[in-house]
Amino acid sequence: MFNLHKKTHRLAAEIEREVVTFIIGQGQGLYEAYANDVPKSIKNKCDYILKTQGAVRVAYSKEAISNLSLNGQNIARSLNGVLHYHESSFNGVTHWTPNTYYKAVEASDIADENLRRVRTYGFDIDQKTSVQQVLFAFEMAGIPCKPSLILQTPKGVQFFVVYEENEAWYGSEKAIAYGKAIGEAIRTLLSEQGLQIDMNNALFGWSRFPREESIMYFEKENAWTKVEAVEWFSELGLKRGKSFTNGKWLTSESGKALWNTNEKGSRNEVLFQLSVMAKQDGYDVEDALEMLQERNQESDQPLGGRRLNKTVKSAFKRDYYVSADKVEMLCGVRPKLRGYSKHKKSKEERSYEKTEELVDRTIEHLEKRLPVGEGESLSISASQLANEMNESKTQVKSLTRAFKQVPKSKFVIQKKRDANGNVIKGRTAGFIIFRTPDFIQLLVDAKKSIQSAPASMVYRIESSKIFKNVRSNLMCQLPIHLGTVPLTLRTGYMDYVALLVLEGGDC
Numbered sequence: 001m002f003n004l005h006k007k008t009h010r011l012a013a014e015i016e017r018e019v020v021t022f023i024i025g026q027g028q029g030l031y032e033a034y035a036n037d038v039p040k041s042i043k044n045k046c047d048y049i050l051k052t053q054g055a056v057r058v059a060y061s062k063e064a065i066s067n068l069s070l071n072g073q074n075i076a077r078s079l080n081g082v083l084h085y086h087e088s089s090f091n092g093v094t095h096w097t098p099n100t101y102y103k104a105v106e107a108s109d110i111a112d113e114n115l116r117r118v119r120t121y122g123f124d125i126d127q128k129t130s131v132q133q134v135l136f137a138f139e140m141a142g143i144p145c146k147p148s149l150i151l152q153t154p155k156g157v158q159f160f161v162v163y164e165e166n167e168a169w170y171g172s173e174k175a176i177a178y179g180k181a182i183g184e185a186i187r188t189l190l191s192e193q194g195l196q197i198d199m200n201n202a203l204f205g206w207s208r209f210p211r212e213e214s215i216m217y218f219e220k221e222n223a224w225t226k227v228e229a230v231e232w233f234s235e236l237g238l239k240r241g242k243s244f245t246n247g248k249w250l251t252s253e254s255g256k257a258l259w260n261t262n263e264k265g266s267r268n269e270v271l272f273q274l275s276v277m278a279k280q281d282g283y284d285v286e287d288a289l290e291m292l293q294e295r296n297q298e299s300d301q302p303l304g305g306r307r308l309n310k311t312v313k314s315a316f317k318r319d320y321y322v323s324a325d326k327v328e329m330l331c332g333v334r335p336k337l338r339g340y341s342k343h344k345k346s347k348e349e350r351s352y353e354k355t356e357e358l359v360d361r362t363i364e365h366l367e368k369r370l371p372v373g374e375g376e377s378l379s380i381s382a383s384q385l386a387n388e389m390n391e392s393k394t395q396v397k398s399l400t401r402a403f404k405q406v407p408k409s410k411f412v413i414q415k416k417r418d419a420n421g422n423v424i425k426g427r428t429a430g431f432i433i434f435r436t437p438d439f440i441q442l443l444v445d446a447k448k449s450i451q452s453a454p455a456s457m458v459y460r461i462e463s464s465k466i467f468k469n470v471r472s473n474l475m476c477q478l479p480i481h482l483g484t485v486p487l488t489l490r491t492g493y494m495d496y497v498a499l500l501v502l503e504g505g506d507c
Helices: 014-024 040-049 079-088 131-141 173-192 226-235 253-259 267-280 285-298 305-317 324-331 355-369 382-389 396-403 436-451 455-477 480-484 487-502
Strands: 056-059 073-076 115-118 120-125 149-152 157-162 215-218 377-380 411-415 431-435
Touching (some): 073 079, 115 173, 131 215, 285 305, 355 382, 355 396, 431 436
Antiparallel strands (some): 056 073, 149 157
16 A cells, blocks of 8 residues: 555654754854854864864764774764764664864874863763762752753763853863863762762763663753853862872872882782872873883883883873772772862852752742732743842743752642643743642642533543554554655554544454
8 A cells, every 4th residue: 555665764763853953052063163262273273274163973883982893983074964874874873972073083083182162071870870869969969050961871871961052162272171170070079979970981082872762861951051160160169189188199198008019910000000190190191101110110020111101101091080999909008089179158158059049049939929828820931030039140040940949849830831732932931830739729620620521522532632642552563664654644544543443443
């Protein structure tokens, strides 16, 4: 009856398109070509020297990332390019580099010094973790942002903090370093809250591609601004000594003990940990090599020069952290980690408002706007409510995030929806707010009205529900190749089958 043929490519799910567009940005290129804070030298390097707007790499399997002989990678230079590779391959893209690089021709180009634009931090947890655990850790750590995307992985989860579309850290070495320091601060504070984050995993570089089956959580409204990030980071009062009481790794008690450890079977690991310590203390790779070569020459059991060079350079290739467990195992002295010190300020001294403070103020305002026992609801946008609260500190995005933490025992806050149940966007978007007792009474009244309605009306409501369920089930059961049938024919076929089911026929 139909001209059915085998599908030659996959179709990106709507949620996949939405997430990729959110992370990359709305433009066709991979960076905002005319963003105000892009240094002129950076524009010239991309536009005239490299003749590219920037690029990302995509891979079709985890194995293809490290094994280039599999030919499982490609270079994308636009949003459409990323989606094209995802749709034109049999299994789709599995990994990608969500941040933009000057170039991505070789695998070695994916390095921090080649970053063109940073809008996303990636964090990895190698154990099963729920969405609620991740969000709770952010709240407990006092970090004024939330992850916009959480993905499920075979071993655990990956989650991402994303800046707003017109916000990014652009190309210069200092800008990327500052943006990276913010990401490291987030990671350290979350680790202190007990979240088992992989501290050796790079904040930038390769990460999982957002696929429909792996997306656990996606919230655009959690996008962060640079102003919020810089204010928060400044408040932390960071001391970049990288974790030790005296500000140095190599001169600490465990560092000295490790320096004097040189037993066969552990020499290579000792050298690696010392190299990481040197990097954290601010040494560059040449100075670290010279220092560790002198140590090696004075040793009773020196390593070969080639092996030493390879180990030291490998420690500088990625953002490794010193492993306290390994150091203790090697030399018997456990490092005393300090992490980041956060100096608390009073509410009057702070330039931003904590989420819990905004939640309390929002509840107080809503209690005035919705008096007890009157059964009214409030239809309002976040910007209108922010104006009503008459506070210069209140931002619309912060207020929207605060809505999610308002106890459901007090208020029910729902986004406005149209007749088809879709969230309304644009100027008419907003929220409908009820007192919880009034909302419950509304449901009770609605149920009573349906029970007292004529039988014909009840039949129409129930048949509508059945039709939606049948249509949804059919979409899951139809063969994959039916996706190539024209939309008009597909719709007619679905309607026909649904009608048979409603009438008790056999399809």
